Amino acid sequence: MKKLSGIAATLSLVFILTACGGSGEESSASGGSDESVTLQLGHALSPGTPAADKIDEMAETIEEETDGRVVFDIYPDSQLGSETEMLEQIQVGSMQAGAIMVGSMQTLDMKMAIEDLPYMWKDVEHAREAYKGEFGEKLADIASEQGLTQIGYLEWGKRHITNNEKPIVEPEDLEGVNIRVAETALRVDAFEEVGALPTVMAFSEVYGALQQGALDAQENPLSVINAAKFYEVQDYLSLTGHFYNTVMMMVETDTWDQISEEDQKLIKEETSKISEEVTEMNDSMEKEYLKELEENGMQINDDVNTEAFREAMLPVYDKWEEEVFGKELMDVYREASGWEK
Numbered sequence: 001m002k003k004l005s006g007i008a009a010t011l012s013l014v015f016i017l018t019a020c021g022g023s024g025e026e027s028s029a030s031g032g033s034d035e036s037v038t039l040q041l042g043h044a045l046s047p048g049t050p051a052a053d054k055i056d057e058m059a060e061t062i063e064e065e066t067d068g069r070v071v072f073d074i075y076p077d078s079q080l081g082s083e084t085e086m087l088e089q090i091q092v093g094s095m096q097a098g099a100i101m102v103g104s105m106q107t108l109d110m111k112m113a114i115e116d117l118p119y120m121w122k123d124v125e126h127a128r129e130a131y132k133g134e135f136g137e138k139l140a141d142i143a144s145e146q147g148l149t150q151i152g153y154l155e156w157g158k159r160h161i162t163n164n165e166k167p168i169v170e171p172e173d174l175e176g177v178n179i180r181v182a183e184t185a186l187r188v189d190a191f192e193e194v195g196a197l198p199t200v201m202a203f204s205e206v207y208g209a210l211q212q213g214a215l216d217a218q219e220n221p222l223s224v225i226n227a228a229k230f231y232e233v234q235d236y237l238s239l240t241g242h243f244y245n246t247v248m249m250m251v252e253t254d255t256w257d258q259i260s261e262e263d264q265k266l267i268k269e270e271t272s273k274i275s276e277e278v279t280e281m282n283d284s285m286e287k288e289y290l291k292e293l294e295e296n297g298m299q300i301n302d303d304v305n306t307e308a309f310r311e312a313m314l315p316v317y318d319k320w321e322e323e324v325f326g327k328e329l330m331d332v333y334r335e336a337s338g339w340e341k
Contacts, residue, residue, distance in 0.1 A: 037258050038071045039251060042080040042089070043099035044203060046227040050281035051154045051247060052076050054274040055099055061270055066263050072097065082202050084183060091147065096255045099247045101156060102139060103184045108146045110324045112139065114333060116186035117317060118242050119310035122338030127244050128155065128279060130336035138332055143248065149256040152271030155279050156221055156245035161238045162230055163217035164210075167301035168238035171195070171312040179217040180206050186320060187243070193313045210234060221245070222289040223282070231296040238301040242309060 041059070045052035059072035080086055080095065083104035089095040091108075105112035114120075121127035130136065131153045140150035161168050161179070168174060175195035181187040183200050191198040201209060209215040210233040218230065225237065249271055256264070294300055321330045334340050 039096040041097035049223040118313040126338035152249040154247040158241040162234040
């Protein structure tokens with residue numbers, strides 16, 4: 001069920017849903033509580049994007065298939081706050097689930113910032129396979145240490161740069177450009193390597209800042225650029241593809257343990273299903289997004305020197321491996337990256 005009322009979102013933070021608890025004294029044969037479980041799930045994804053729409057479909061399917069034993073109460077588009085704020089709410093129990101960009105989870109453990117390494121995958125196929133394999137398992141283990149159970153990953157996609165001055169072709173084109181980035185330290189470091197002036201800002205404030213000239217540029221996946229109508233306040237789109245983002249779907253572990261094993265299995269099967277559907281939609285809709293952006297006046301530049309960008313940003317790899325990630329995690333990444341010979 002999708003909630004669109006800001007008032008409802010606020011009230012939901014005050015009145016914790018009693019159904020999400022339950023004494024757990026009566027257990028079914030398959031484990032978990034016989035009581036129904038309602039999970040308030042927040043995310044920052046814009047309605048109309050593949051990931052956001054598929055989360056809504058997942059919620060409807062699970063409620064129907066479990067005969068109401070498990071209900072996901074969905075709050076999209078940062079209605080419950082930033083991703084950092086939503087993670088805090090999950091930890092204190094006022095939310096029970098979330099779909100949070102992996103890089104944003106660095107507020108729980110800085111190792112999660114690894115997703116913000118620039119140009120970290122040789123191609124999108126390697127990225128997708130990595131999250132299905134040991135790399136995705138490592139991230140899930142880190143989340144588990146913070147009391148969160150990972151139930152699936154959704155592709156958010158490659159991020160590209162929009163601005164009002166000129167096409168971005170070489171790293172030097174970003175020198176002195178005031179570009180908005182999400183609240184992640186590694187992204188700030190990466191853009192500073194090419195001389196940009198990264199500004200951390202909540203997504204909800206970006207459109208207005210671009211419109212007023214407080215920002216020169218921003219970076220996001222095509223689906224977000226289109227859904228947010230950035231073409232109204234930005235002239236140029238350059239297909240830099242500098243970051244690849246994935247959303248981790250998670251449930252607070254104590255709440256997850258209240259769900260029967262049978263229903264847990266159903267939830268994971270459904271999240272796996274929508275994960276595949278989101279990647280298919282992202283692939284099939286890319287040309288449509290570009291066409292719509294161009295029709296709305298954006299000049300699209302696909303002549304980006306991505307090799308030069310990667311080379312210019314590579315210094316952050318050594319710095320963050322030494323100070324944050326460690327060799328073990330980086331070796332898992334390197335094995336899956338496609339860059340290693």
